[in-house]
Amino acid sequence: MDSKNVIAAIALSSAVIVLYSLFFIPEKPTVNQNLAEKKKIEQNSDTPSLDQKETIKNISREEALSQNERIEFENNNIIGSISLKGASIDDLTFKNYNTELKSNEKIILLAPRNIEDGYLIESGFVTSDKNIDIPNSDTVWSIVGNNKLTDQTPIKLSWTNNQGITYEKEIFLDEKFLFTIKQKVINGTNKKYDFYSYGQIIRNKIPQDLTDFYINHEGFVSHLDDELIEEDYDDIQEKKFSRVAQKGWLGIGDKYWITSLIPPSNKEFKTTFDYKKKFRANFIATEPLTLNENSSLEEEVKIIVAAKRVDVIDGYAQSLNIDNFDLVIDFGFLYFITKPLFFGIDYFFKLLGNYGLAIIAITICIRLAFFPLANFSFRSMAKMKALQPEMVRLKELHKNDKMKLQQEMMALYKKEKVNPMSGCLPILVQIPVFFALYKVLFVTIEMRHMPFYGWIEDLSAKDPTSLFNLFGLLPYDVPSFLVIGAWPIAMGVSMWIQQKLNPAPTDPMQAKIFMFFPLFLTVILAPFPSGLVIYWTVNNILTMLQQVFIMKRTTVKTVT
Numbered sequence: 186m187d188s189k190n191v192i193a194a195i196a197l198s199s200a201v202i203v204l205y206s207l208f209f210i211p212e213k214p215t216v217n218q219n220l221a222e223k224k225k226i227e228q229n230s231d232t233p234s235l236d237q238k239e240t241i242k243n244i245s246r247e248e249a250l251s252q253n254e255r256i257e258f259e260n261n262n263i264i265g266s267i268s269l270k271g272a273s274i275d276d277l278t279f280k281n282y283n284t285e286l287k288s289n290e291k292i293i294l295l296a297p298r299n300i301e302d303g304y305l306i307e308s309g310f311v312t313s314d315k316n317i318d319i320p321n322s323d324t325v326w327s328i329v330g331n332n333k334l335t336d337q338t339p340i341k342l343s344w345t346n347n348q349g350i351t352y353e354k355e356i357f358l359d360e361k362f363l364f365t366i367k368q369k370v371i372n373g374t375n376k377k378y379d380f381y382s383y384g385q386i387i388r389n390k391i392p393q394d395l396t397d398f399y400i401n402h403e404g405f406v407s408h409l410d411d412e413l414i415e416e417d418y419d420d421i422q423e424k425k426f427s428r429v430a431q432k433g434w435l436g437i438g439d440k441y442w443i444t445s446l447i448p449p450s451n452k453e454f455k456t457t458f459d460y461k462k463k464f465r466a467n468f469i470a471t472e473p474l475t476l477n478e479n480s481s482l483e484e485e486v487k488i489i490v491a492a493k494r495v496d497v498i499d500g501y502a503q504s505l506n507i508d509n510f511d512l513v514i515d516f517g518f519l520y521f522i523t524k525p526l527f528f529g530i531d532y533f534f535k536l537l538g539n540y541g542l543a544i545i546a547i548t549i550c551i552r553l554a555f556f557p558l559a560n561f562s563f564r565s566m567a568k569m570k571a572l573q574p575e576m577v578r579l580k581e582l583h584k585n586d587k588m589k590l591q592q593e594m595m596a597l598y599k600k601e602k603v604n605p606m607s608g609c610l611p612i613l614v615q616i617p618v619f620f621a622l623y624k625v626l627f628v629t630i631e632m633r634h635m636p637f638y639g640w641i642e643d644l645s646a647k648d649p650t651s652l653f654n655l656f657g658l659l660p661y662d663v664p665s666f667l668v669i670g671a672w673p674i675a676m677g678v679s680m681w682i683q684q685k686l687n688p689a690p691t692d693p694m695q696a697k698i699f700m701f702f703p704l705f706l707t708v709i710l711a712p713f714p715s716g717l718v719i720y721w722t723v724n725n726i727l728t729m730l731q732q733v734f735i736m737k738r739t740t741v742k743t744v745t
Contacts, residue, residue: 233311233381235467241389242299249297250276254325256342258334262361263490265295267334271322272342272354273298274364275305277490279442286634286643294442294490298322303389303463306444308366308486310352310380311469317378318346326354336360349373362491363501371481379473382484384446386437388464391418396440401515401628405458405466406443407435408509416458425459434507435466436489441630443498443513447487447505493630495527515628523621527629534631540644541637541719544622548720551618552727619721626714637719641672644716648672669711672718677707679725686732 242249255266255276265277277295284290295304309320320326329341336358345351351371358364370380395403395418405416409430416426435456436445446468448454454468474482487505491497493514502510516523529550533543575597583590626632632645640650640657648670650656653663656671680703710718 233313233469235311235383235385235465235469236461241301241303244300246293246296246300246302249300252297252299256328256332256334256340258340258358260336260358260360262492267340267356268297269326269328269342271298271307271324272309272320272326272344273305273307273322274488274490275303279492282441282492282630283634286646292442294439294444298387298389301389302392303387304444306384306386306446306488306490308382308384308446308488309354309368310370310382310484312378312380312473314378317348317350320344320352329353334358350378361497362489363505364488364490366486366488367483368486369481369483370476372476372479375478377478378476380476380482381470381473382449382486383467383469384448384486384488385465385467386435386444386446388437390464392439394439400517400624401440403439404437405435405464406438406513407433407456407458407466408512409433409435409456413509413512418460418464421458421464422460425457427455427457427459429453429455429471432508434510435468436513437464437466438493438513438515440628441493441633443489443491443493445489445491445510445513447489447507449484449486450506493628495524495531495629495631517621517624519617519621519624522617523624526618526621527625527631530625531631539637540632540635541641541716544644544716544720545723547622548723549727551615552724552731555615556731615724619717622720623713623717626716632714632716637715640670641715641719644719645714647712648715648718669708670715670718672715672722673707673711676710676718676722676725677703679722679729680706683725683729683732686729 250266253268253270255268257266258264262280263277264280265274267274268276275295275297277293279292279294282292284292295306296302298305307322311319324344326342326344329343331338331340334340334356339355339357342354342356343351350373353369353371355367355369356364357367368382372378392403402415402417404418405414405421405426407414407428409428410433414426414428420426431453432450433456434445434447435458436443438444446466448468449470453471455471456466456468458464458466474484476482489501491501495511495514498514499511501507516527526547529547530540530543533546534540537543537546576594579590579593579597583593626645633643635644636642637644641648647668649668650670651663651668652674653667653669654661684699684703710721
């Protein structure tokens with residue numbers, strides 16, 4: 186393997202990164218764009234306020250659910266209810282996801298507004314005319330027709346104010362996580378009115394299970410026009426965010442769950458993230474709809490409250506034509522590596538039936554992809570190891586003349602066509618892949634609670650065994666910081682053996698540091714997802730096999 190192949194491999198990698206940055210990364214708005222949007226927001230500041238006075242009570246979720254009449258909904262994925270008081274979706278449970286690996290308790294996401302962990306979605310119309318009664322959180326709606334919402338049967342809610350204006354909501358539920366609300370205003374008077382459509386997500390407090398980890402964003406998220414906006418809870422507590430857009434979506438995301446609103450298409454709207462004793466993410470139309478006398482108007486709002494499964498999110502993005510909705514899953518700035526890596530693992534999972542085996546299969550594929558680069562590196566390292574006696578001789582010969590020693594060593598490298606830095610190339614190239622795999626294991630719900638074999642019951646969690654109780658043979662638990670499992674130890678041992686195949690550093694201090702490095706990585710990687718440690722271990726083993734093969738075929742002839 187010659188240097189031309191290495192140059193080609195590096196050039197190809199660089200080309201991929203450059204092309205991605207040119208064609209796929211959205212451009213950041215310019216200063217002029219930001220000023221224009223700020224001016225637009227100010228021009229539309231006369232839109233009606235969505236503020237409402239609400240009181241949080243110290244009662245249980247069950248008590249809160251029983252206080253108001255409700256209409257139930259259910260399909261194969263979610264179950265819950267809609268409060269007729271306020272017509273808000275404030276009770277939702279994921280039927281197919283448990284809170285813990287060995288628990289039958291299901292994930293509850295939404296909760297009534299008047300309890301501490303309230304989390305709900307509401308939509309409707311508002312007006313700037315203070316003489317018109319509009320539905321609010323205290324309005325009690327009536328059921329028209331069906332009294333249960335399913336993927337086969339929609340429901341209809343109605344409320345009429347004292348001025349002769351009727352508000353209706355027809356709510357549809359698909360077989361997964363999509364609510365479609367057709368909201369209507371019927372004017373039975375001889376007057377003309379203006380209405381603004383809106384949608385709002387309210388969350389009373391920061392969730393207790395917030396990971397608060399730099400690798401994954403949790404909190405406010407939206408894609409407005411051509412820009413992805415991510416705001417943390419802390420940021421919104423300090424400063425409100427507001428933006429006018431022609432298209433997009435908004436929501437609040439957890440690690441594995443998303444609550445989102447998709448405003449009516451082809452109509453300008455203002456998105457706001459703020460905190461007024463409660464966190465709120467909402468949109469409101471910037472231009473009013475005119476309701477003429479004895480007529481009606483209608484708008485459609487889509488609500489997706491979903492588990493962040495890639496096939497589900499991508500499916501909604503495509504079927505509903507929602508631009509960049511797939512970004513609710515935080516694949517990060519290495520998106521062009523992370524998402525294909527996920528699809529590769531998912532393909533092998535469908536083929537092999539186990540995500541652990543899928544990770545091993547994708548590891549083999551990655552090794553094959555880096556084969557030319559690794560071959561060049563291992564050949565160079567094999568030559569370096571063969572040159573060790575000559576390097577020791579030169580060091581002894583010129584021990585009092587460091588300049589001469591450096592010159593002689595460089596001449597030796599040039600003569601034998603050896604690059605002492607070539608051993609770093611495979612590691613440097615694989616760092617983005619390693620980080621991307623960590624990202625996949627950390628953020629994708631598909632890996633959650635997925636077993637391997639033996640003691641690994643969740644590939645997204647750390648190896649639960651520990652060296653300090655002989656991997657469970659001794660009858661006591663150890664502190665979490667001492668949980669160094671069998672797979673991390675296997676990874677450390679494989680790294681130590683691999684290190685022995687490489688030429689030892691000539692500097693004694695460097696040699697000691699390199700000897701300590703496998704132990705250091707074992708401790709560092711012990712808390713990481715076990716799937717990642719399995720990848721690293723298998724990668725080390727494949728690297729050693731390739732390295733031994735190359736070293737046996739590499740000979741160096743030197744003149745002493």
